[in-house]
Each structure stands twice: as C-alpha cells, then as structure tokens.
C-alpha cells in the first residue's frame with residue numbers, strides 16, 4: 001500500500017474535481033491518497049508520502065506561479081519519489097493538443113521548470129460561462145470564437161475525458 005499526495009492548483013474547482021476522481025480510482029487499488037491545495041502544499045510535510053502528483057489548471061496562458069515556486073523549493077524531494085504532473089486547459093479539448101507532447105502549456109511547463117516529472121498527463125477542462133465575471137466570460141467567448149469553440153453565454157460543458165483520468169490514476173497506482 002502506497003501513500004500518495006496529490007497537490008492541486010485549481011481556480012474554479014475543476015482540477016480539484018479531477019483530483020477527486022484520481023483519488024477515488026487510486027483508493028480502489030487500496031492505496032491511501034491525500035489531496036492538498038497548492039496554497040497549503042508549502043506547509044505540508046512531504047516525507048510520509050511515497051508518491052507526489054501535481055495537477056494545475058491554465059488561466060490566461062499559464063499555470064499559477066505558486067506551482068513553479070513549490071517545485072523550485074521541493075525539487076530534491078520530488079525527484080526522490082515517484083512523481084507525476086498533469087495540466088488542465090480548454091485547448092486540450094482539441095485532439096491535436098491533448099497529449100503532453102502536443103499541448104502548448106505542457107511544453108511550456110517542461111521548458112520553464114528543471115523538474116522532469118516521471119509521468120505526464122493533459123486533460124481538457126470545463127467551460128462554465130455563467131460562473132465567470134463579465135470580462136472573463138467575454139474574453140473566453142472571443143478565444144472560443146477564434147478557435148471554433150462554443151460561444152453561447154449560457155454554455156456549461158465538461159470537456160474532460162474521464163476515462164483518460166482513470167487511465168492516469170491506474171498509472172499512478174502502479175508507478
């Protein structure tokens with residue numbers, strides 16, 4: 001039985017929802033999972049965990065700086081354990097951008113951090129116009145219009161392929 005820490009960076013809760021699905025699948029394999037937000041990660045004792053997974057969403061083209069900061073400050077510990085990273089974005093709904101090798105944010109992430117995670121995943125996120133501020137809603141609608149996505153202001157869609165999330169959970173269980 002392994003003890004696994006999943007650290008999430010989530011603004012509107014969708015990455016956290018993905019983490020909860022990971023937790024559910026991994027715990028079915030009899031491992032123990034703890035979820036911690038990136039804001040609490042710096043004060044979390046990493047020693048007891050056998051594996052560490054970090055998941056972060058994209059907002060306006062980037063993962064939160066706190067993600068990079070945490071990785072920078074804990075690089076040795078991360079490298080000493082089984083570890084993985086996943087990124088959540090709307091652009092990953094596109095088949096040509098839904099793999100670690102083809103997703104622009106994952107590529108940028110790997111370029112901007114010295115940490116090379118042992119496993120990687122990219123998941124499509126959630127579009128939830130009614131939840132966004134007026135400004136955010138209209139900026140995202142414009143981006144969607146430019147990339148042939150939905151622009152109806154009442155649209156709520158989860159683009160996440162949950163079977164891919166479960167496949168990643170299985171990999172984390174055995175890594």
Ligand SMILES: Cc1cc2nc3c(=O)[nH]c(=O)nc-3n(C[C@H](O)[C@H](O)[C@H](O)COP(=O)(O)O)c2cc1C
Nearest residue numbers: 010011012013014015057060061089090091125126
């Ligand atoms: C204000 C805002 C900006 C976003 N910027 C991007 C972006 O630049 N590229 C992208 O692919 N997705 C973008 N997204 C989509 C989010 O990555 C997606 O909704 C994800 O599910 C959010 O996860 P979270 O709820 O865990 O933060 C944006 C969403 C919002 C609300």
